[in-house]
Amino acid sequence: MRGKPVNRLSTQGLLLLVFCCIWLRPLALSGQNADPAPNILIITVDNIGYGDLSPFNPNSAIITPNLNRLASQGARLTNFYTASPTCTASRATMLTGRIPQRNKLDKQLVGLEGNYGIGLPHSEIILPQVVKKSPHGYATAAFGKWNIGFAPGSRPTERGFDEFLGIASGNADHFTHVYAGRKDLYHNTNAINRHGQYSTDLFADAAIDFIREKSSGNTPWMVYLPFDAPHHPGDRNIEPGEANIWKAPDHAFEPYDFSPEETDPGKRFQAVVTAIDMAVGRLMVHLEELGVADNTFVFFYSDNGAFYPYLDIQSNAPFRGAGVTLWEGGIHVPAIARWPGKIKANSTIATRLWSPDIFVGVAALTAAEMPQDRFIDGKNFLPVLTGQTIHSPHAALYFAYQSQQALIWGDYKIIREKPEDSWMLFNLREDPSESRDLAGGSPDLVRKMEEPHRLIENEISSYLQREKKSLHIQARKK
Template sequence: MQRPHIKFNSIVLVLLGACFLSSISSYGRQSPNSTSPPNILIITVDNVGYGDFSFMNEASPILTPNLNKIAKQGAILTDFYTGSPTCTASRASLLTGRIPQRNKLDYQLGGLAGNYGIGLPQTEIIIPKVLKNSPHGYQTGAFGKWNIGFAPGSRPTERGFDEFLGIASGNVDHFSHVYAGRHDLYHNTTAINRHGEYSTDLFANAAIDFINEKTSENKPWMVYLPFDAPHHPGDRNIAPGEENIWKAPDYAFKPYGLSPDERDPKKRFNAIVTAIDMAVGRLMDSLDELGIADNTFVFFYSDNGAFYPYLDIQSNAPLNGAGVTLWEGGIRVPALVRWPGKVKANETIDTRLWSLDLMQAAANLAEAELPQDRYYDGRNPLPVLTGATKHSPHASMFFKYKGQEALIWGDYKIFRESNEEPWKLFNLQEDIGETNDLAEKRPDLVKKLEEPFKLTEAEIKSDLERERLTPYTSNNN
């Protein structure tokens, strides 16, 4: 598979030592006798809907052969949730393992002031900082969309990542990497200009180079690869006089037999997603070439659902709602996991998990201790992913965003678009599209689900008050 804009390294690997044991304990940790801890690769895409990928929705016309291959080699997660229906808060909850109300970034950072401000409080500890506690010497890299604050002290290499190449803000132009008239692309903390290189390729290639380097040094690694595509760039990030259209590289139109001059926005969107698939394919090929595919935990998901303005182009089917809402279409997202020999191939996992669990997964895989001075909402998902249990580690899941509120417990979900409205009640097992409100028929269930919602709210309030009196320090690790 050809790789655009990539420098080639000649690497000869001799794999020595014992292989990572195929079994994990009931707590999901690898054996302490293992001398080859797994690499960790977390890939996110930006605003892809539940029904956009053919591995989730057979009717999807988007060509993603490499992601489909991962689905066959691993497992599809049908009941995977993101921590928030918007980009910033979703990323912060992934990286902290804490719901937005606890980590205090429960809103979308906007404009240059927001994106170049502190964003996620600097007392919050994120995944790479936790992995520094691992006895295995993990090397960590982030390549892509940051979007949780870029003030001094808030930048990726100041929060635990050894290397960063990516954008500080959100929906930049994919070729110019400009946000609100400012070059938004950085290597570590230095602004760089790679005008003309497609962001998907730029980020994937940086990740591949990092993986090549750390593997040649015989060091385990964790890579966070948050693509900014296929997010639409928005008018303020397009150069004056330039047309604001879905932008894909020329080669991504070829699988469809289309010209890069194609005008249909749906077809252009499809090409953007296919470009992501091609980049992921190159990344997976590199793991094979390095001989480390079997010892790499790969997790792929979308940060939130497709947005309302584009539902004639994208799909959240069969879910209701869209991004920035707490309908299922905003928070239930497509997801894949691959870990050969540990996660069964060609599996479908319908146990409820969410993005906050990846902090716990990373800590367990790396045998790193989590800080003990804060509460984590994520739970270890490895027993579910490896088939040790089919039971969710979550009794319930709590969501709040811009006045919207929701709680999921068992088959049921309560939801309201404002706390001044009565609760709606849905049976998600029987009504995944949330079309049949059961609240009037089952007030007993509404009350039953409302209790843990109120309890969680009270716990958060108590935690924040305790933190106000005894603040965390960023050195807690």
């Protein structure tokens, strides 16, 4: 009599076990087969022109085998824009996903007062703060040029990055790390001295150490690696009597037929860029050795175009203009995306994208929730990068810097250097160098282009007024 209930329970238990095996096994297997969270590596370079790099200009004399390899392993983005033509604002747009007119950092931070001030308002949410909300538990770090404010509360480790090693300013000396007579190198919030270590190598090595540590613990990571090179040399950053020249480590001269004693500025500039290439190559080798290269999304781009005083040694070809202008040479920049198995190798993407899209794309990659309390100008560019669509997520791109204004819509661009000037009109597909102004013969098209520009300006003005009112109400409640 006592055995029957046991047999009955055993039968029920067996049925339950079979049920679980049949229905729950696929769920278990799907969890086992789920792709691990991708690592994120965002690399920026400082003031490199579209024509400086051979993946975009085969005639470039600069030796960059590692960047060439990166492009061959992923996609060249031939229609990528930075949302601002100057270093500070360009960085802020990428980190916030918002154009300068919304994030309120629309000018270059200069001097100690500017670089060590608040800079980007503390009310802005930047990319690592979003990534930190990912369910995957990302570690975050920044190594390189900050340049968006270094006052208390503005520093990288106070805005979502777990670790920072870099300069607060925009153009410290590459070997002494001095900016305007002040040591400018920091680890987290502490000033440090690494005199004699070349900044490109210093930042790359710090990134490698961080990546090695996190990868060995199977922790997904996001690294922001904004090199301060090849930014032109600054006379106020070097000791009295020292030559104001482009600086590179000796090993960066080895691929060339000239030595570190070379005085020609054009040749010295080439070595500075080659030093970046070597650092990127070393970083990619470590990703391979750690076994994480195939699961790492890499995005490389220049913050803005080369500046006018240096166009005799640099190149924004085939574009007109330079950094701090809204001509194509200032805002149309080289970009490369690599993600094996997701982004087609050795491909070219001609779809129009821009730097605020990085913010949204990385949020999507990390499964992090986007901020819901503000307007984000970026769009998710992953469908374009992974070949799901060839269509841009943007109908038009709006630009404003100082007195300059521009709007790109379809093949056409309107631009004026002062608000009181008449619009100029260019067909970028047929005339990427912006050499033939079509405005005089196409007044209707100019008016058609001017209308969305006016509407976007009005929308931004209205948005800022609502935001100001909302912040005022919140302040009163406190």
